[in-house]
Amino acid sequence: MPGIAKSRRTLIVNADDLGLHPDIDRGIEAAHREGIVTSASISAVGSSFEQAVELCRRNPRLDVGVHLTLVGERPLTDPRRLGDLVTKDGRFVDSHPALVSRALTLRLDRGAVARELGAQVERVVDAGIRPTHLDGHQHVHLLPGVWPVVVELARKHGIRWVRVPAFVPVTAGHPGAAGLALRSGLNVLQRVRRGALGALRCADATPALGMSGHLTVDRILEGLAAVPDGAVAELVAHPGVTTPALRARYDWGYDWSGETAALSNPALREAIAARGFALRSFAELVA
Template identity: 45%
Template sequence: MTRPLVVNADDLGLSRGINAAIRRAHVDGIVTSTSLLTVGRYAADAAAMLRATPSLAAGVHLALVGEDPPLLSAREVPTLVDRAGRFPLSYRTFVARAATGRVDLDDVRRELGAQVQAGLDLGLELGHLDTHQHVHLWPGVGAVVVDLAEQHGIAHVRLPRAHGRSPIGLGVGVLSRRLRDRLVAHGLPVTAYAGLEEAGGMDRAALGRAFRALAATPAAAAEVNVHPGLVDADSSRFDWGYRWEDELAALLDPDVRADLSAHGFHPSTFPVITGGS
């Protein structure tokens, strides 16, 4: 018997090239699900693609960091933005501010609530929530995201994990266990995960390692997090060092699909299980 594996593409709505690549990675490859940045410049274009591609499952990629402004005004969420009214670029800045009491969780709740509502207003059926740069690993943000999932009847919240032993990986491990406990307490699924450390570099070899790592877990279901894209004028503004086109090529590779099956998985979407474990 095989286990369900969700191959979820993040950053839908960030650029037209990313939107097109995610669609192709679904139609011709192994991507089964995607996460929409409703703050993204091309969220409406992405939503139109999703409505035309009903087999591609969708959730919201909630943002408190990145290179786009929030949906709400700076007056409505003053502790989330800089003087220009934009989110900080990196999770590091957000965590430093949150850890020193400079982030108001009411601002977080208002902005993330607006982002979920924006997805619903675009006519999407939402199966999951996750966050840009995994900021819901921070406990206060995680609590807000779980509450929003319950409020809107969304059945899945991503549980990011790190598989390495770096200092960042160890820190992620501590926060991940706290988030897992919260998911279990709220009766939400706990799904094995890979992709945090490989973000922007999930090529064929990295996908193979991810499949092996997930196959070694006892979890009933699993998620691989990927970032396919096509480099264009929109995506070139992001200086992240991501190899979007290499990820797209890997996701289209028939040998990768065969490797997925060989490790005991079949492609699936959220929700994949109905309770915490």
């Protein structure tokens, strides 16, 4: 076809937070059916998990992984055995910085982490889903005390792909001092994690990661421009349908509907192909 470059780079478009909220699920399904989303990550502790499983069943081409969650939700296992993973009300800690603080001060019980994350993966598997990849809600899977558990879960369940994200550039979206510090720390962690993957695989790049939650066509294409030839890139996306209920539940400031619209824009699919990217899923790359 004239104007379409031969594919020389691979792009996986993964929608995070499947199962957290019905309005997120609606956007993910739309961006998969009408747009470029090839994969999604489901949270086993989300309030709409059962409905999300049905979504996966009626969209068999949607590749599904597990969105390991240790922040902001209720655990699957007995909170009395989870130590500093939970607060007094039995919920996970509210924020990523709070969990980071516990991880860096060695307050996370590896056995507790293993029980909870193991239960999350098992719930997904028991629902009839064969996960192809693992990642973490707010990147918790990279943290000390958590990462070894994630690697073991991947090996146990025959999961080949684990997300090891990098913020390039680290200043994208002007995150502020606290956000910049967290991103810089994660960039250090990802270099360490990439060196210890063994037989596991991760994408070579996570373009536009700093703009995730606020992705537009232009921001996506700007991020993809930095992906080198021959690379596998994972675009981390957060489509949804912005509603008062969703904003009340999650105060992240995301433009869920805007991302759904961008990912579903036919012009984006054409531009991606013209730039030499082939859209794939994790499942297609495992074979």
